[in-house]
Amino acid sequence: MEKERHSLSISRRPPDILRVEALRFLDNGPYSFDIRSGECVGLSGPSGVGKTQLLRAMTDLIEHQGRVLLDDVPADDVPAPAWRSMVTMIPAESAWWYELVGDHFPREMGKDEAKALLANVGFGPDVFNWQTNRLSTGEKQRLALLRGLCHGPGVLLLDEPCSALDSKHTILVEDFILSHQKEHGTVILWVSHDPEQLQRVASKVFVMEKKSLLEST
Numbered sequence: 001m002e003k004e005r006h007s008l009s010i011s012r013r014p015p016d017i018l019r020v021e022a023l024r025f026l027d028n029g030p031y032s033f034d035i036r037s038g039e040c041v042g043l044s045g046p047s048g049v050g051k052t053q054l055l056r057a058m059t060d061l062i063e064h065q066g067r068v069l070l071d072d073v074p075a076d077d078v079p080a081p082a083w084r085s086m087v088t089m090i091p092a093e094s095a096w097w098y099e100l101v102g103d104h105f106p107r108e109m110g111k112d113e114a115k116a117l118l119a120n121v122g123f124g125p126d127v128f129n130w131q132t133n134r135l136s137t138g139e140k141q142r143l144a145l146l147r148g149l150c151h152g153p154g155v156l157l158l159d160e161p162c163s164a165l166d167s168k169h170t171i172l173v174e175d176f177i178l179s180h181q182k183e184h185g186t187v188i189l190w191v192s193h194d195p196e197q198l199q200r201v202a203s204k205v206f207v208m209e210k211k212s213l214l215e216s217t
């Protein structure tokens with residue numbers, strides 16, 4: 001039987017297409033590729049090649065040349081905070097700045113809504129009362145994903161979202177992300193060192209090199 005999943009209330013329409021045009025940063029690129037609504041593209045490549053920096057360039061967090069567009073709107077035409085709430089990067093190591101976990105989530109979220117949301121990645125509702133300094137690396141990873149989704153991004157840039165998780169939680173998180181995507185048509189770029197994971201979640205996989213992306217066969 002299909003597990004009951006919480007659906008985040010998202011009002012914004014995802015883009016039909018995310019377009020990356022001749023993107024360069026540090027000593028990398030130019031990279032060009034498109035991802036359509038509802039598509040999940042994998043990104044792999046050797047450690048240090050620039051996968052995280054690519055996601056940071058796409059979210060305008062580092063200096064870069066080239067363009068990133070949602071439909072026909074370039075990032076340069078959108079204030080950075082608004083762009084990042086549409087094109088959201090979930091980093092492998094997340095920052096938590098308030099004392100309690102719940103302080104990082106929208107205040108207007110009801111108890112039932114929070115309970116259902118947290119259950120998707122294996123938490124009970126009490127986690128909102130936990131001190132953030134007690135969180136394990138894997139707990140932070142699962143909660144950072146939920147926190148990022150609360151703002152209803154049309155594009156999700158996932159940087160090794162399961163790198164700190166055991167196999168049971170990895171499957172739980174994969175299933176949650178894919179069911180969320182199916183429901184909302186989210187565009188996903190998923191960085192992983194695990195080829196089996198990318199086979200499960202992505203419709204195609206790019207292997208990153210310093211100067212190009214190769215589609216893996």
Ligand SMILES: Nc1ncnc2c1ncn2[C@@H]1O[C@H](COP(=O)(O)OP(=O)(O)OP(=O)(O)O)[C@@H](O)[C@H]1O
Nearest residue numbers: 026045046047048049050051052053054160193208
């Ligand atoms: N501010 C910076 N200036 C110069 N080089 C940097 C800067 N920040 C990161 N780098 C370098 O850019 C390269 C790419 O880093 P990045 O974190 O994107 O690699 P990655 O492909 O995600 O690696 P991993 O798989 O190990 O996470 C690394 O060699 C890193 O040291």
